[in-house]
Amino acid sequence: MKTAIFLAAALFGGTAIPAAAQDADAPGLGEVVVTANRLNARYAQQDRPVVGLRRQADSVVVQAAFSSDSRDAETRKREIHAMLLAALGRAGAAGVELVTGNFELIPVTKDNYQDLPLISAGRVDTSQANVMVKVKLAGSIAAAGERLDGFIKGVPRTGRGAIDKAGALTLTIRNPDQYRDAIVKLVAENARHNAAIFGPDYAVQVNGIDGQVSWSQVSGTDVFLYLPYRYTILPK
Known part of the structure; x- marks a missing residue:
């Protein structure tokens, strides 16, 4: 979904490990970041x-x-990498995962963590690497947040290094295209139901169900997956 890609990129800019360009419109997406589109009401989306x-x-x-914020650039790099390596070593036991990516999530591993870009932290002689820490949503959003906070606070700091949480909690969903058939069935059921209200002399013309699966956040824990369908009830 174009909107979700853009907003996620704005939120997580600078986190991606350099890689080949990804086609966000291609099928077979893995786990993706969900960004809610909000208007006046919380989680409202006008065109959904x-x-x-x-x-x-x-x-x-x-x-x-x-x-x-060590003075020497190489020292800063060593300290950041040491903390990343420590976080990776603790992640499995803590039930979390380090990931990166502006849209589709890519695991950060001991093989690629040194490829994360080091950027300026906004102060002289300060560098940082941005990653995302991910935990499975098995209960409330508050419980997930507490687990993430506990993990971040528990990673040992090295030298003049620091690890700070940045931004709000964000939901993810794995392979949204897997839900296409279920969405089409829901649309068909709704269309048949409404056509039946008009009587047996009416039928439904449906468009848009061949479009891409899109999504948005609809509560603190839930996402809404949909197709850009439109249907018209017409006389037979």
């Missing part, structure tokens, strides 16, 4: 269809900045 599939998100992520 009425019929779709509502389900709980798969995981919760929060951005973490690994930084150092």
Whole structure:
């Protein structure tokens, strides 16, 4: 979804490990960041269809900045990498994962963590690497947030290094295209139901169900997946 890609990129800018360009419109997406579109009401979205599939998100992520303000650039780099390596070593036991990416999430591993870009932290002689810490959404959003906070606080600091949470909790969903058939069935059921109200002399013409699966956040824990369908009830 173009809007979600853009907003997620604005929120998590600078986190991605350099990689080949990804086509966000291609099928077979892995786990993606969900960004809610809000108007006047919380989680409202003006152009979202009425019929779709509502389900709980798969995981919760929060951005973490690994930084150092040591005077020497190489020292800053070593301290940031040492903290990242310590975080990776603790992640499995803590039930969390380090990921990166502006849209589709990419695992940060011991093989690629040194590829994370080091950027200026806004002060002289200060560098940082941005990652996201992800935890499965198994209960409340508050519980997930507490687990993420506890993990970030528990990673040992090295030298003049620091690890700070940045931004709000954000939901993720794995492979949204897997829900296409379920969404189409919901649209068909709704269309048949409404056509039946008009009587047996009416039928439905449906468009847009071949479009891309899109999504938005609809509560603190839930996402709404939908297709850009439109249908018209016509005389037979």
